[in-house]
Amino acid sequence: MNRSCRGRTLVGVTGGIAAYKSAELVRLLRRRDHEVQVVMTESATRFVSPLTFQALSGRTVRTSLWDEAGEAAMGHIELARWADRILVAPASADFLAKLNTGLADDLLATLCLVAECPLWVAPAMNRSMWRHPATQANVKSLQLRGVKILGPAEGEQACGETGPGRMLAPEEILSSLEAELQAGPLQGTRVMVTAGPTREAIDPVRYISNRSSGKMGYAVAQAAREAGAVVTLVTGPTVLTPPQVTKLVRVESAGEMYEAVMKWVEGQDIFIATAAVADYAPVEKEKNKIKKKPETIQLELTRTPDILASVAALENKPFTVGFAAETRSLAQYAREKLVRKNLDMIAANIVGEKQGFEVEDNALDVFWPGGETHLSLSSKLTLARRLIGLVAERYEARNSTENTR
Numbered sequence: 438m439n440r441s442c443r444g445r446t447l448v449g450v451t452g453g454i455a456a457y458k459s460a461e462l463v464r465l466l467r468r469r470d471h472e473v474q475v476v477m478t479e480s481a482t483r484f485v486s487p488l489t490f491q492a493l494s495g496r497t498v499r500t501s502l503w504d505e506a507g508e509a510a511m512g513h514i515e516l517a518r519w520a521d522r523i524l525v526a527p528a529s530a531d532f533l534a535k536l537n538t539g540l541a542d543d544l545l546a547t548l549c550l551v552a553e554c555p556l557w558v559a560p561a562m563n564r565s566m567w568r569h570p571a572t573q574a575n576v577k578s579l580q581l582r583g584v585k586i587l588g589p590a591e592g593e594q595a596c597g598e599t600g601p602g603r604m605l606a607p608e609e610i611l612s613s614l615e616a617e618l619q620a621g622p623l624q625g626t627r628v629m630v631t632a633g634p635t636r637e638a639i640d641p642v643r644y645i646s647n648r649s650s651g652k653m654g655y656a657v658a659q660a661a662r663e664a665g666a667v668v669t670l671v672t673g674p675t676v677l678t679p680p681q682v683t684k685l686v687r688v689e690s691a692g693e694m695y696e697a698v699m700k701w702v703e704g705q706d707i708f709i710a711t712a713a714v715a716d717y718a719p720v721e722k723e724k725n726k727i728k729k730k731p732e733t734i735q736l737e738l739t740r741t742p743d744i745l746a747s748v749a750a751l752e753n754k755p756f757t758v759g760f761a762a763e764t765r766s767l768a769q770y771a772r773e774k775l776v777r778k779n780l781d782m783i784a785a786n787i788v789g790e791k792q793g794f795e796v797e798d799n800a801l802d803v804f805w806p807g808g809e810t811h812l813s814l815s816s817k818l819t820l821a822r823r824l825i826g827l828v829a830e831r832y833e834a835r836n837s838t839e840n841t842r
C-alpha cells in the first residue's frame with residue numbers, strides 16, 4: 438500500500454431513500470484512494486441499482502449470500518477479512534436491530550457478524566423511528582460494543598417531517614472516517630504484527646510452548662494503531678484481551694501462524710515479528726493421549742518454518758522488524774540475526790534477570806543497518822510506542838532513499 442492509500446473500505450448499503458447519497462460517498466471514497474467493495478441488501482437494490490455502485494466502485498457489487506459467482510470469487514468470510522473497515526450507510530432501523538441482536542439472515546448482516554475490523558454506521562430513518570426506545574436501545578448497545586455511530590443529522594426528511602434521522606452528508610461521513618485515520622506517523626500504512634507463544638501439539642492434551650505472554654506484541658499492535666496504521670494482528674494463544682485492531686487472526690501452532698502470515702502479508706508495509714514462535718514441533722501429533730511408559734520416552738521434533746525469515750525473503754518484502762531474546766552477547770547475536778535474516782531492524786532484549794517474559798517492564802536494544810539505540814526500562818506499552826516511533830522513522834528513511842535512487 439502506498440502512503441496515500443486509505444485501505445479497504447467495505448460500504449454496506451441498506452434500504453432507504455438515503456441510499457442514493459451513498460453513491461456520492463463511494464465516489465468520494467474512491468477519489469480519496471480507498472479500495473471500495475459495495476455490499477447491498479435486497480431492499481437497498483429497490484432504491485438504487487447495483488450497477489450504479491459497480492460503476493463508481495470499480496468492483497462487482499455483492500447482494501446475496503447465495504450469489505454463486507460472487508462467493509466463488511471471494512467467499513463471505515474472506516470478504517469480511519478483506520475489509521480494513523466496514524461502513525454501513527445508510528443504516529436502516531431494521532439493520533441496526535439486526536446488528537444489535539446478531540441476526541445474520543443476509544450477506545451484509547453476516548459480514549458484520551464475521552468481521553473483526555472497525556464498524557461504522559450512518560443511520561437514516563424517519564425521526565419517530567430514530568427516537569423510538571427500541572432504536573435508541575440498539576444504538577446505545579452498539580456503541581458500547583465499539584460500533585461508531587455517525588449522525589444522524591436533523592432536518593427535513595424525505596417523508597416531509599422534520600427532525601433527527603437524516604443520513605449525514607457524504608462529505609461529513611468521509612471527514613469523520615478520515616479524522617480517525619489521520620492519527621500519527623504511520624497514517625496510511627499497513628502493519629502486521631505477530632504476537633504471543635505458539636503451541637505445538639504432542640497429543641490431544643499436551644503441547645510444547647514457551648513463557649511468552651503476548652504482552653509485548655499486543656502493546657506493539659496497539660502502538661501501531663495509535664500511530665494511525667491499519668493493523669493486522671496474528672496471535673498465538675494468550676489470556677489477554679487483544680487491542681482494537683483492524684484484523685485479528687488467532688492461531689495455535691507455528692505452522693498455522695506461518696499460513697496466516699503468508700495469507701495476509703501481501704500489501705503490508707511493515708511486518709513486526711514479536712511472537713515467540715516455537716522453533717521445533719513434534720513430527721507427529723498422536724491421535725490419542727499418550728499413556729505413561731515405564732522409563733523414558735522419545736519425542737521426535739522437527740524445525741518449524743521461520744516466519745520472519747520467510748517474510749524477509751519475499752520479493753516485495755515489507756519493512757521487516759524482528760525480535761531477539763538473548764541471555765548473553767546481545768549486540769553480537771542481534772546484529773548477526775539482522776544480517777542473516779535480511780531484516781530492516783531488530784529489537785533485542787536480555788531475558789532472565791527479571792526482564793523479558795511474564796514481566797510488566799522491559800528494555801530494548803534496537804539495531805538497524807548503520808545504527809542502533811537503547812530504549813530504557815519502561816512499561817511494555819511505553820516501550821512499544823517508542824519502538825513504533827523508531828520504526829516509523831526508519832521506514833520513512835528507507836522509503837526516501839529508495840525514491841531518490
Ligand code: CTP
Nearest residue numbers: 710711712714741742743744745759760761762
Ligand atoms: N521467528 C519467526 N518464526 C520462527 C522463529 C522465530 O518468525 N519459527 C521470529 C520471532 O518472532 C522473532 C525472531 O524470529 O522476531 C527471533 O528469531 P530467532 O532466530 O528464532 O531467535 P531466537 O529464538 O532467539 O534464536 P536463536 O535460537 O538463534 O537464539
